Amino acid sequence: LAKTTQPISMDSYEGQEVNITCSHNNIATNDYITWYQQFPSQGPRFIIQGYKTKVTNEVASLFIPADRKSSTLSLPRVSLSDTAVYYCLVGDIEIETGANNLFFGTGTRLTVIP
């Protein structure tokens, strides 16, 4: 079971780039890295998923170094509406019964300050 470690909370000013790093030292060869975002009083929302190097979409970028023991979610020029909890998950997408890998935990609470 790939365990993840991420900061409990972060603060950032509006307009800044925010980088949230997740540590997953015992990531397995077939594991993918997935990030979700949760706004207050809502269910989580999928942000991005990757396996190695860099993945970018309209919302965020995901940077994964060669050893894959960590990953960094990058949010460009955050606004107040980016205040949310961000979860890092690691698991093997090929194993359909690998539910024990699906661990959200408490995530990182990002607060964007005006």
Add this chain to the structure above:
Amino acid sequence: DAGVIQSPRHEVTEMGQEVTLRCKPISGHDYLFWYRQTMMRGLELLIYFNNNVPIDDSGMPEDRFSAKMPNASFSTLKIQPSEPRDSAVYFCASSLGGGVWNEQFFGPGTRLTVL
């Protein structure tokens, strides 16, 4: 599409009562997940179904909890009898193919308070 629908949105009950939470997944999705969220433990997976069949219920806390999915468009999570420590927000999510790691779409949640 209306997204994942959960009902009720809020439920207040007394200890010992039976509680039934309901979920309608997104049409066509073949995976359905039930989660529980508390401040102390975060977001925990309770059980998930694939094509209406329960695949892994190892997250269900105890025998007081049960979940069913009688058809592709409806699932229930039942707590009987309820206890104050069951107070939490319960989320239902669904996804299309690809196992548990495919993008999951979450409902708005049911906030349960057991007095």
